[in-house]
Amino acid sequence: MQIKRVHFKVNAILPFVKGILALCFFLFSLVGFSQQKPTIATEVDTTYIRIGEQIHWKVSVDVDSTDQVIFPEGQTFSPLETVEAFATDTTRKKDRLTLQKIYALTQFDSGAYKLPAQRIDINGIGYFTDSMMINVETVPVDTVAQKMYDIKPFINVDKVPTERWKYILIGLVVLLLLGGIFYWFFIRKKPLTQEEKEALLPPYDRALLELKRLENSKYLIQDEYKQYYSELTTIVRSYLEEDVNVSALESTTGQLIEKLELLSDSGELELEKDTIDQFKNILQTADLVKFAKSKPSTSTAEQDRKLVEQIVVKTHDALPEPTEEELLQQEEYKEELSRRKQKKKLIIGLSSLAGLLILAILIVGLKMGFTQLKDTVFGHPTKELLEGDWISSSYGYPPIMLETPKVLVRNEVKLPPEAKANIQEIQAFSYRSPESLFTVGTTSITMNQEAQAAFDQTIEQIIEGFEKQGAKNIITKQEEFTTISGVKGIKVYGSGDFAVPDSKELVKGKYTVLLFGGNGFQQNVIITWLDDDMYAQEMVDRILTSVEVKTDV
Template sequence: MKLIFNSYRPFKIACSSCGLFLLALSFCFTGFGQSPVIKTEADTTQIRIGEQIQLKITVEADSAAQVIFPEGQTFSPLETVEAFKTDTNRVNDRMILQKIYALTQFDSGQYVVPIQRIEIDGAGYFTDSLMVAVGTVPVDTTTQKMYDIKPLIQVEKNNTAFWIKLLVSILVLGLLGWIIYRVFFKKKPLTQEEKEAILPPYDRALMELKRLENSRYLIQDEYKKYYSELTAIVRAYLEEEVHISALESTTQQLIEKIELLKDAGELNLEEDTINQFNKILQTADLVKFAKSKPPTNVAENDRLVLEQIVTKTHEAIPEPDEEELMQREEYLLELARQKRKKKRRQYGIAALIVVLLSLGSLAVYMGPQNFWDTVSGNPTKKLLEKDWVSSTYGFPPISLESPEVLLREYKELSAEEKEKIREQHIFEYSNPDALFKIGTKSTVLAQPEEPDYEKTLEQVLKDLGEAGARNLITKQEEFTTQTGVKGIKVYGRGTFSLPESNESERGQYAIYLFGGNGFQQVIVLTWQDDDPYAEEIIDRIQNSLEVKTEA
């Protein structure tokens, strides 16, 4: 069954002569503009609880007209389930727009779909109202057996997610440990150069002289390179073993330094050995600077002589005395201290890398914002994640879940209030760090009368203002608890004063008003704006909220 309502009705002409004139005039100007036509069409006016009706609004207007359909829950007391996309058609110079709304209701009764305002080029046009009957679903208890509620069944907790997380964590930490071990602690095999570098000066000098013997310098007639490397090996040895500046000294200066050490008794070399060394150094100078070229056998013999000089020099160094041994021991202790310091630095860097990588992995796993709020100790996150308390407050009772228990507040009633109020119970919880507050007030009236919600709301807003709230934006809607108790919800945003401070912060509030014959219940919530954890707390409190319908 479809019902069609046409909200556009042409007016009647009072005077026939005038009517004929206007009719003729309308034919003349038909092409210049016509009034919009609005039709309301419903597929049915009788549904059962939870079923839907399809309400179609059709607007016929000029092709250039701007049409705005109603949005949101404007069909109350029916609930808008879905607003479908607007369908547009054109017929000549006219535009036909159709929009379908799916509506439903979960309580039986007769309901009127209210008049809807359609805005066309800034002007308002209205649809017709519609009566809808919502019936209950019949239950046949003669053919359908009734069964008791089944008992609770113990279900084992599924720990699959936990074991997966644990395995991933172990793998990540194992990989980090392996990388740190490879980078910082595993001893890498020494290269040939490193092995030679850690040899004693005497052994290293002999090895380098043997390597020079097997070189191809003399075969390739490269005497300059041969003698340069030959003298450099011996000079480096003297500098390390005898502790004289041999590499930067000329031949004469080096011989003078050796003779001084000999005279001082610090180097027991024979004079003949010093003269041989001086002669080879002079030959090397001639080769390097005068382009002299000694016979090959002389060059080879010079290498053998220097090898013997290195050995004699090594043997000529006297044994260190007690002071030198002490200095050497201090030197070794200093080396050990530096080595330990280097190890500690490596351990510190490794630990820092482990911590940073662990924190980074945790941040990726938890999400950057959630991770930061956890590390910084976000107060509303702490409230959300702690063990909540489910309790009943006052009389008539108000039941809700909250992060903390609400504490009783005592307020002295004025003489005027005592005439209207028989008893009153106030409970509050406030967290200044989270800018979060919960308050409940249960009132038993002195007379069996309906509560004045407007006056109560005015008093609550006044109390918020005295607490420092400013520029409160107020919205109102009907609120229904999980058990079907209906009340009023007033909510909005504003500026709230920070505790013990002259500063203020943007925040939100919600006021829930319930009541009946001779009693009233009020719940007030305030929290910081743009706080996702506070929003979750408010949703949880709101979903747990229950009140009695009579005192």
């Protein structure tokens, strides 16, 4: 009985055990599959190229479909230069992915170059590819068929800054616009209005025209006799004042008639007594209408206008003909009036133009600063560098990557015999502004032995170099410097009195030196600029934030 009981228990547990074993086997297979390591393979289409030709470096990564892969970016293949990074090609096979990426690389100097190992991040873990050697040869030249010539020296070309031309062009357009406005409103002879044309008529013709206009008016229809007689007497008085040269507008009726009688008696104005009496009666009627509110008949008012017209005609006929000298004086007088009027318009126009320019200068100066406005209009060497097209490039080996306003030019450095025992090669690049103290340079030094860079000795040599160039009163400060990617180095900076190129004059300037290095190499960046040059300070800040170094030799 006891044996059967045990056998029953084993048979009851056996299916449960088999289920657990099957589940464990399934989980083990999943774990084993998920832990399969990624594979990386690289290849190049050739290891031998001529200067300027390209090689295609291909990297293939086989990973799980859920893995995250990050390929190299930027100039990470130095000393080879990256020409183009092609798009990643993806191939899926079940739950595995094969990623392929091709890079086009080149080099413009002959020699044997090491294509460094590249880091590929997979799920945050770095995997490194194999390094390989690439041979770059010069292009063969047939020296028999083709003559060889010496290399021509560099020719300095004064490049006119495009920014200055842009502002000059804008200034010319503004001046032309203001000049056009000035001409249109102040110099151009405008078409005369009807009133101006009438004002230029002789007094006699103008008086007849105004009397004709008064005849066609509606004053009498609207019982506006006061206005009618006021205009009537004003027309005749103005005519007498201009043509007869008597002060008629300011004279009373009696005074005006007395002046006309005196002129008639003296023979200066051949006017009959009846005409003067008629004129006296019309003036008296006008006085009664204006001051005593008298109201003559409409026919009387119309008759008075006709009589005034006859008086104007008779007065004009009674005037002696002007002599040639009087006519000449009148013409000169008119020309003088015209010149005065034109001069007044010119003064007003120039004053307005000057006021607009001063106002524009004040507004722009307050907005952007008067110093910057002056530098924008008249030009400033470092401002033009700051606002120009900057260049981001890699220099030397180990490479120094930075952004500069102009490309740095390679400097030929000849090692003295005593230095060749320790230094394998020095690669130096620099740019110097011809119009200011601004300079920027890089130096990459490789040693013959795996030794740590002697930063203290390098700093002393740089300061001695400043002094040999004429610098004095050099102040030195030192602190740690870290690039954006986290590479640590040393920053040496300060000020001093620096010598101006091709001159014995000393100017107040600043300098900054960055030093990086490791076993067997050292990298330096040197910048100098004027102390009070705000544009140069902006350039220095921009350069320092762009500095990156590759410390893997």
